[in-house]
Amino acid sequence: MSRHVVVTGAASGIGLAVARSFAALGDRVTLVDHRADALEAAVATVAGGAEPHASSAGAAVLVADLREPEAPARVVATAWEQAPIDVLVNAAGVYPATPFLDLDAATWDAVRDVNVRAPLLATVALARHATAVGRTPTIVNITSGAALRARPGAAPYSTSKAALEMVTRASALELGAAGIRVNAVAPGFVVVDSAVNPVSDDYAAAVSPNPLGRPGKPSDIAKAVVWLADPEQSGWVTGTVLRVDGGSSTGAHTLPLSNGTTREDVSA
Numbered sequence: 001m002s003r004h005v006v007v008t009g010a011a012s013g014i015g016l017a018v019a020r021s022f023a024a025l026g027d028r029v030t031l032v033d034h035r036a037d038a039l040e041a042a043v044a045t046v047a048g049g050a051e052p053h054a055s056s057a058g059a060a061v062l063v064a065d066l067r068e069p070e071a072p073a074r075v076v077a078t079a080w081e082q083a084p085i086d087v088l089v090n091a092a093g094v095y096p097a098t099p100f101l102d103l104d105a106a107t108w109d110a111v112r113d114v115n116v117r118a119p120l121l122a123t124v125a126l127a128r129h130a131t132a133v134g135r136t137p138t139i140v141n142i143t144s145g146a147a148l149r150a151r152p153g154a155a156p157y158s159t160s161k162a163a164l165e166m167v168t169r170a171s172a173l174e175l176g177a178a179g180i181r182v183n184a185v186a187p188g189f190v191v192v193d194s195a196v197n198p199v200s201d202d203y204a205a206a207v208s209p210n211p212l213g214r215p216g217k218p219s220d221i222a223k224a225v226v227w228l229a230d231p232e233q234s235g236w237v238t239g240t241v242l243r244v245d246g247g248s249s250t251g252a253h254t255l256p257l258s259n260g261t262t263r264e265d266v267s268a
């Protein structure tokens with residue numbers, strides 16, 4: 001049966017890949033982003049194209065700036081009016097690079113509002129709609145390996161993703177009795193062509209290595225989201241963070257052995 005899936009940050013990157021994956025399964029998808037032009041271009045690449053008022057499977061867009069305090073609830077209410085929401089994927093996020101000594105309140109707020117407050121408030125709004133009519137949607141938050149590992153220039157980002165992982169657990173704990181599951185996918189470095197979150201080639205080369213030996217693709221993340229959203233597959237999974245990162249979070253895999261043996265020696 002077709003589901004109604006709402007994906008934030010769906011104009012590019014991981015969010016768009018998630019939207020495409022659900023659409024490919026025959027689900028109705030609502031793509032949310034603050035960049036109207038990019039959103040229109042994105043929805044044209046999603047199966048079915050834009051059908052803003054369709055009640056059957058298809059793709060619709062909602063332009064919203066999730067930094068605004070009322071935007072998450074408004075997005076959920078507008079999408080719910082079109083059709084009750086079965087899946088909410090909070091993928092919108094910003095990861096600016098700001099040296100520690102340059103941090104200020106505005107930088108902190110900008111990251112926190114999009115990366116933490118918006119997913120929390122969207123989850124609250126969805127839970128209110130759903131519990132009022134006895135429905136049991138599921139929520140998947142996109143966090144990051146940065147939730148566990150700080151990196152230069154990313155203190156607000158790492159902190160926001162660590163907070164979002166706790167939001168995931170806290171909301172799962174409180175909404176479980178209503179049958180609402182809340183989980184997270186924590187990507188490692190994934191190659192995206194983002195206008196909002198530019199990444200230099202040097203950074204990409206430095207951050208890419210992982211035990212599985214290839215960079216992540218947005219579709220790697222989307223597959224995990226689809227699994228967590230399917231109660232037939234993951235119906236007893238809630239409050240978890242699924243790390244989809246080629247093994248990046250396992251440890252310092254590029255170090256030599258402590259006795260000085262090189263990695264080449266080990267694999268020879």
Ligand SMILES: NC(=O)c1ccc[n+]([C@@H]2O[C@H](COP(=O)([O-])OP(=O)(O)OC[C@H]3O[C@@H](n4cnc5c(N)ncnc54)[C@H](O)[C@@H]3O)[C@@H](O)[C@H]2O)c1
Nearest residue numbers: 009011012013014034065066067092093144187189190194
């Ligand atoms: N690419 C990676 O390596 C990586 C790794 C770990 C986590 N993530 C997370 O994945 C998610 C998607 O990031 P991405 O890498 O695909 O980048 P991206 O820039 O392609 O996607 C982020 C989207 O969020 C939207 N967005 C940003 N601020 C918004 C706002 N105020 N209101 C509405 N929409 C807004 C952007 O317009 C953009 O379309 C983010 O939460 C990011 O933190 C990415």
